[in-house]
Amino acid sequence: MPIVNHRARQISCKIVYFGPSLGGKTTSIRVIHEALPKEHCSSLRTIETEEDRTLFFDFFSLETAEIGGLRVLFQVYGVPGQSLYRSTRKMVLMGADGIIFVADSAADRLDDNLVAFEDLKDLLVEHNYDYEDIPLVMQYNKRDLPEINPVERLELCLNDRRAPYFESIATEGKGVREAFKAICREVLAKLNRDLMGAQAARQPPAGVHKAESADASAN
């Protein structure tokens, strides 16, 4: 749920990288963070174990320049993929406005992807999200491995709502930026739809105005 802060003239949106462990979420976040203009983003905070596995979450924020007196703040999070950190994933997913699912393309990791994707859906339900409505982008990572699942198979098994998908090699920075740009666009498009919807809801139907005017004339 975006947070609208009228005092700061700021809209805050939360983007979460989700997926199986060792799938490339943290690497993708590092690639994005390194490429962004530093004056617009915070430093990258990672809380990890001695083996460089994400323990708590990865985080950085990105703020657009003020235009027309309004700024958008993207808070970018990565969750720990290991199964025992489900409660942490649930916590990080709270308030998410968009999700990048980073799948591992390795041939022997299809089940891990499926488990992680089901976990995502379950957690969304637990947070009262409509799975069909939340902006989602699929990132099929590790396309450089010798034995991988074809994209068609990953699409068939995982992408049941036909969200935009991107092939990536996060270690080489390939495809990661495209996926990030896509989720930003999806989140902003939904934000725009919701803002327009909220404004339309505030305006009374045209007929009501006419009826009131007619009454006033009669009086």
Place this chain on the structure above:
Amino acid sequence: MPRQFFVLPEQTVQSIEKVLEQLIGETHANYAMAIDRSGYVICSHGQPTHVHPEELGAIAAGILSATQVIVNLAESQETTLKFHSKTMTNFHFTWVNTRVFLLVAFDGSGSEPLVRSETKQAAERIQPFLSQDETQPGDLGSVRFIEDKLSEMLHDL
């Protein structure tokens, strides 16, 4: 219909800022922040010097959510992270409501009991400001121009 926005009107944030300013004045704490449970910093009085406020907000929300499980067992609404060194900053957390909490940072020269009692009172003063269930985002118009600007920012990615 599910709520689409968490809206913070200017008057609400100004009122919270005043309470935080008063809290700092009474406790001589280093800074105080009102943070949404998702990690978003609503407003603050004073700033952390060693970490970006947005980072601190995200970490604080994470710590508090994780700790909340234990806190619930103890049936408490408060948590303190205290470091036993005079040079370190201590952090006191108090929930305002189910959505927003206060973080107060104080060093060895501050009084923990004073910080606790004053923060609790500050939370009680802030509660009514947040109880107005504002769901309309106001006249923000289209954010299409933000999309364009973001595309420019990400162009070189």
